[in-house]
Amino acid sequence: MPMNANDIERLIKGGIPDAEVTIRDLAGDGDHYAATVIAESFRGKSRVQQHKLVYDALKGQMGGALHALALQTGIPEA
């Protein structure tokens, strides 16, 4: 069951309340998205840690219902 952009955004914000999330649908098939997640709580964390926080927020959907999520994470511009 593919996911839609709102589900992804809601899950990410549920797990990372201060996240600013931008989702792009890459293929229109509900399976391939690009997401940019900017959050103050990422400050001081490595890219791997930041991405893991997003995957944790997606509660196991990543790699399952959600086949491909090109992810970019970062902290707000100072």
Next chain:
Amino acid sequence: MGIEQFIENEVKANDVVLFMKGTPQAPMCGFSGQVVQILDHLGVPYKGLNVLESDDLRNGIKTYSNWPTIPQLYVKGEFVGGCDIIREMFQAGELQTLMKEQGLPVKADATA
């Protein structure tokens, strides 16, 4: 030997290991193919392990690293990242730096 032990051995025995879908010569997924291109561009020797050959490996690697997707790159036994992170590091020149710091041969002109 359990899958966990197999993965541990591979990751420790090879300087650079890429758990991927398909093989370096024939990647079977766009993301795996992107990392292969980057590693080939750097010219660093690496071992490709095809997770499509074994479901145990395909799931075992995700548990091993607590990372839900394939491909996964390991350098000197350490998990470096998946496709997005490897591409970002490559574009920032961080991947080249990491390889050099680990004493791994990188082609001189391998810039982003």
